[in-house]
Amino acid sequence: MDKTVKALTIAGSDSGGGAGIQADIKTFQELGVFGMSAITAITAQNTLGVQGVYPLPVEAVRQQIQSIGQDMGTDALKTGMLFSSEIIQVVAEQIEHFKWQNVVIDPVMIAKGGAPLLQEQAVAALKKYLLPLATVITPNIPEAEVLTGLTIKTPEDRKEAARYLWNLGAAHVVIKGGHGAEDAEVVDLLYDGREFTEYKSRRINTPNTHGTGCTFAAAVTAELAKGRGVKEAVQVAKAFIQAAIENQIEIGQGHGPTNHWAYQRGLG
Numbered sequence: 431m432d433k434t435v436k437a438l439t440i441a442g443s444d445s446g447g448g449a450g451i452q453a454d455i456k457t458f459q460e461l462g463v464f465g466m467s468a469i470t471a472i473t474a475q476n477t478l479g480v481q482g483v484y485p486l487p488v489e490a491v492r493q494q495i496q497s498i499g500q501d502m503g504t505d506a507l508k509t510g511m512l513f514s515s516e517i518i519q520v521v522a523e524q525i526e527h528f529k530w531q532n533v534v535i536d537p538v539m540i541a542k543g544g545a546p547l548l549q550e551q552a553v554a555a556l557k558k559y560l561l562p563l564a565t566v567i568t569p570n571i572p573e574a575e576v577l578t579g580l581t582i583k584t585p586e587d588r589k590e591a592a593r594y595l596w597n598l599g600a601a602h603v604v605i606k607g608g609h610g611a612e613d614a615e616v617v618d619l620l621y622d623g624r625e626f627t628e629y630k631s632r633r634i635n636t637p638n639t640h641g642t643g644c645t646f647a648a649a650v651t652a653e654l655a656k657g658r659g660v661k662e663a664v665q666v667a668k669a670f671i672q673a674a675i676e677n678q679i680e681i682g683q684g685h686g687p688t689n690h691w692a693y694q695r696g697l698g
């Protein structure tokens with residue numbers, strides 16, 4: 431059994447470096463966790479949007495995951511962009527085959543620029559095959575609305591959505607608040623089937639929020655891999671993403687990436 435803590439990301443590649451497996455691996459590394467990846471799709475992206483989406487063959491996804499499982503294994507894993515029902519089913523099958531725990535499902539559906547990263551018909555597969563395997567699911571508000579069919583406007587709506595997703599089998603649900611209407615603060619809501627926990631931070635007024643959800647979920651994954659409980663993992667992830675957004679790096683002409691090294695260098 432390796433002594434080095436490991437985490438696996440099963441997600442898409444973002445050529446722009448701010449989201450997807452690039453954001454995940456950077457986050458794992460900054461949190462002292464050895465990062466591994468199984469790529470589901472190649473995307474041509476920059477800060478202005480998504481210029482191309484090229485899903486990999488299902489067999490290529492399966493083989494990448496099996497290569498990890500047949501040698502080093504992993505202490506935690508996250509899923510990001512999965513694109514199709516076929517890829518979702520293979521990913522779920524491999525997670526069950528290797529009996530992996532500490533599974534973070536970031537239900538990536540649409541890029542900030544509006545490009546679809548999950549086929550509409552794949553939402554049902556995500557709910558059926560992956561959600562029941564989730565230690566934590568981390569939808570943003572629009573993603574929670576798609577997964578539940580609910581309209582989420584108020585704090586009570588967020589609680590109802592969290593309960594709905596918990597009842598679908600996720601052990602913990604985080605409804606992220608970045609798309610919320612609050613001006614002064616951003617509230618992420620964690621539900622564990624019994625109680626709600628709010629994680630509040632000052633809302634940073636910036637266009638540079640490309641990959642915030644990926645980065646947040648990757649930080650949760652890294653902390654679970656280290657053996658932290660979900661509440662503590664989410665607390666670290668909240669601080670990590672706050673530092674990453676606050677300490678802006680100016681890259682590109684559109685929605686720039688966050689600063690993945692800010693947290694570790696005490697810039698938070």
Ligand SMILES: Nc1ncnc2c1ncn2[C@@H]1O[C@H](COP(=O)(O)OP(=O)(O)O)[C@@H](O)[C@H]1O
Pocket residue numbers: 569570571606607608609616617618631632633634635636639641642643644646668671672675
């Ligand atoms: N402008 C912001 N200021 C501070 N935190 C933010 C801001 N936007 C998003 N966040 C935080 O980033 C994380 C991702 O949230 P969100 O943007 O809602 O998800 P996604 O990136 O998947 O759309 C959450 O922890 C959220 O609180």
Ligand SMILES: Cc1ncc(COP(=O)(O)OP(=O)(O)O)c(N)n1
Pocket residue numbers: 441442443444449450451473475510511538540541542543547570639640641642643644645
């Ligand atoms: C390959 C890939 N995966 C995920 C995303 C989503 O990133 P973004 O558009 O910034 O949205 P959040 O990660 O902030 O929800 C992507 N663009 N590309």
